[in-house]
Amino acid sequence: MRSRDSLAFVVAAALSFATLVGVGCSERPVQPCVCEQSPAVDAPLMAFLSKARAAHHQADLREQAGDRKGAVEALEKVVDSTVALGERAEVREVQSDTLARLSDLRGQQGD
Known part of the structure; x- marks a missing residue:
């Protein structure tokens, strides 16, 4: 039973981390390429x-x-x-x- 709890914790931690990384990445402003200006x-x-x-x-x-x-x-x-x-x-x-x-x-x- 203990290994099942550990696995659930690892999965929950991984999902939380992925969610935080995804949110952090989506909030970055997209900078246009310099070559796109002209x-x-x-x-x-x-x-x-x-x-x-x-x-x-x-x-x-x-x-x-x-x-x-x-x-x-x-x-x-x-x-x-x-x-x-x-x-x-x-x-x-x-x-x-x-x-x-x-x-x-x-x-x-x-x-």
């Missing part, structure tokens, strides 16, 4: 990336036509438009690629 790619960034892609395409066409000056002008628009977007990694990467390409084109022109 989308990873917003509209201004998408617009910039689209314009940069178009400018590089235009520069490709002008370079193929032998118009290096026109290619430089197309790419300078990309570099000039990055100021408003700040220090985002995607913007820095596009700007770095564009500056490297501008350097190559200017070197071919003798600038």
Whole structure:
């Protein structure tokens, strides 16, 4: 009989503990993830990336036509438009690629 009382006590204690833990957990406020505050790619960034892609395409066409000056002008628009977007990694990467390409084109022109 004593083992049955001990078993009942252990079961009651375990249920009480589980209930207390469950209540304690349910009262914690749920903190939103930092990444949920803003989308990873917003509209201004998408617009910039689209314009940069178009400018590089235009520069490709002008370079193929032998118009290096026109290619430089197309790419300078990309570099000039990055100021408003700040220090985002995607913007820095596009700007770095564009500056490297501008350097190559200017070197071919003798600038």
